[in-house]
Structure formats: structure tokens, C-alpha cells
Amino acid sequence: MSDPRPALKLDQAVFARDDWSVTLDLELMPGEWLALIGPSGAGKSTLMDMVAGFLPLTSGSISIAEEDVSGKGPSERPLSIVFQDNNLFPHLTVFQNVALGIAPNRRVAPHERGRIENILDTVGLGGKGGRKPHELSGGERQRAALARAFLRRQPLLLLDEPFASLGPALRRDMMKTLRQLRSEFTETPLTILMVTHHPEDARSYADRVAFLDQGRIAHVGPVENMLGEAAPEDVRRYLGSQDHSRRLDAI
Numbered sequence: 001m002s003d004p005r006p007a008l009k010l011d012q013a014v015f016a017r018d019d020w021s022v023t024l025d026l027e028l029m030p031g032e033w034l035a036l037i038g039p040s041g042a043g044k045s046t047l048m049d050m051v052a053g054f055l056p057l058t059s060g061s062i063s064i065a066e067e068d069v070s071g072k073g074p075s076e077r078p079l080s081i082v083f084q085d086n087n088l089f090p091h092l093t094v095f096q097n098v099a100l101g102i103a104p105n106r107r108v109a110p111h112e113r114g115r116i117e118n119i120l121d122t123v124g125l126g127g128k129g130g131r132k133p134h135e136l137s138g139g140e141r142q143r144a145a146l147a148r149a150f151l152r153r154q155p156l157l158l159l160d161e162p163f164a165s166l167g168p169a170l171r172r173d174m175m176k177t178l179r180q181l182r183s184e185f186t187e188t189p190l191t192i193l194m195v196t197h198h199p200e201d202a203r204s205y206a207d208r209v210a211f212l213d214q215g216r217i218a219h220v221g222p223v224e225n226m227l228g229e230a231a232p233e234d235v236r237r238y239l240g241s242q243d244h245s246r247r248l249d250a251i
């Protein structure tokens with residue numbers, strides 16, 4: 001982290017509806033991986049939509065690599081996004097979907113085909129590039145979405161619970177694939193903002209954790225401070241309720 005300029009900065013960024021609002025201050029440094037946790041309805045997806053440009057700010061600003069992007073649309077922001085689902089175009093093949101990462105007009109230069117084949121191999125989709133999304137499993141579709149996101153080579157990656165609909169073993173595999181892509185397919189330090197309901201994913205992969213509650217970032221700090229013995233009381237309560245619901249899941 002030699003570059004002192006924030007990769008992402010939310011400065012009193014407000015999004016308000018009639019009866020509900022979020023007010024957010026947050027800074028991520030280049031190459032940092034931040035996990036965003038918090039109760040249902042806290043505003044995690046709202047934060048992601050504000051950064052992505054899907055929701056207009058009511059006031060405040062959002063900067064990416066010190067450029068104010070508050071007035072820019074989603075396609076003008078230097079970032080990639082992977083959601084829980086609906087990441088792929090159903091009428092395009094897997095290869096074409098992934099190729100959109102480098103060729104939005106769908107014209108792939110011959111020398112770039114190799115890069116696409118290579119990343120398809122890395123995510124375990126070698127030989128499946130000719131299939132349509134409905135001919136893949138849910139996990140495979142998310143692998144294709146990750147491949148496309150990494151091919152785009154944007155400095156900021158937003159992950160909004162991308163593996164939430166997958167079983168635990170598959171989710172762990174996907175997290176490993178994500179780490180592998182990050183080490184093999186990024187030239188500049190990739191900054192990751194990841195919403196997760198799984199504290200263990202934050203523990204294994206993130207550098208810092210932010211706890212969002214009722215539209216505000218209540219706490220942010222290194223993983224060991226946020227998820228360990230000395231975690232703030234409200235974070236501990238939240239983590240306790242997560243453990244409880246997981247025990248119920250297992251019954």
C-alpha cells in the first residue's frame with residue numbers, strides 16, 4: 001500500500017428516500033479488500049448501488065482514485081460488479097459473455113481470444129465457452145461472471161453477495177477462485193468491496209471489515225479487531241445472531 005491516495009472514498013454520501021436514508025463515510029486504499037457486514041436492511045446493497053452509480057446521491061460525494069464520480073453513470077465508473085445473480089446475458093454464449101469484459105461491442109481481436117480462453121480455463125470453464133448460461137450450473141454462471149469482471153481490468157471490484165445462493169462447499173471453492181484470479185489476472189492492485197453474510201469469508205480473505213447498521217457505518221477496522229474477542233458489542237450481537245440462524249439452518 002505505497003500509494004496514499006484512496007482507491008474509493010465516500011464523503012458524507014447520502015441517499016435518502018421519504019422515510020429512510022443512508023449517510024456514509026468510508027475510505028479504501030488501493031489493493032485493500034474490505035468486507036461489508038451488517039443486519040438485513042442496514043443498507044449494504046444501497047451502499048453498493050451508490051458506488052456503482054445505480055442510485056443517485058442526495059448529497060455528498062463518491063470518488064474513485066481521487067476522481068469525483070458522483071455525477072457519472074454506471075458505465076462511466078472504473079469498476080466491475082458481480083451480483084448474486086443476473087450477471088450474464090441469456091442469449092449470448094459463455095465465451096461471448098466473458099468477452100464483453102474486453103470487447104463491449106462483441107468484436108474480439110484474434111490475439112485476445114487466447115486471454116479469454118485462458119481465464120475460462122482458470123475459472124474451470126475450459127471447453128464450456130460455447131454453452132448458453134442456462135446450460136451451466138449456478139456456480140459455473142458465477143465463475144463466468146467473475147471471469148468477465150477480471151477481464152475488464154478495472155481497479156475496483158464490487159461483490160454483492162455473489163455466492164450467496166451456492167452451498168457452503170461451493171462458496172468456499174468460489175472464494176478460492178476469486179483469490180486466484182486476483183493474484184493472476186490483475187496488474188495494478190485490485191481494490192475489493194465485498195458484501196457478505198459469512199463472517200468466515202471476511203476472516204479468510206478481507207483486510208478490514210466495516211459494520212453497517214441503520215444506514216451508517218457504525219464500526220470499521222482490521223478483521224481481528226472487528227471479528228475477534230474484542231469486537232464491538234453490537235458487532236458481537238450481530239455475529240451471535242448469525243451463528244444462531246446458521247444452527248437453525250443445520251437442523
Ligand SMILES: Nc1ncnc2c1ncn2[C@@H]1O[C@H](COP(=O)(O)OP(=O)(O)OP(=O)(O)O)[C@@H](O)[C@H]1O
Pocket residue numbers: 017020038039040041042043044045046047
Ligand atoms: N427499491 C426499494 N424501494 C424502497 N425501499 C427499498 C428498496 N430497496 C431497499 N429498500 C429499503 O432500503 C433499506 C436498505 O435496504 P438494503 O437492500 O440496502 O439492505 P441490505 O443491508 O443490503 O439488506 P440485506 O442484507 O437483507 O440484503 C431497507 O429498509 C429496504 O427495505
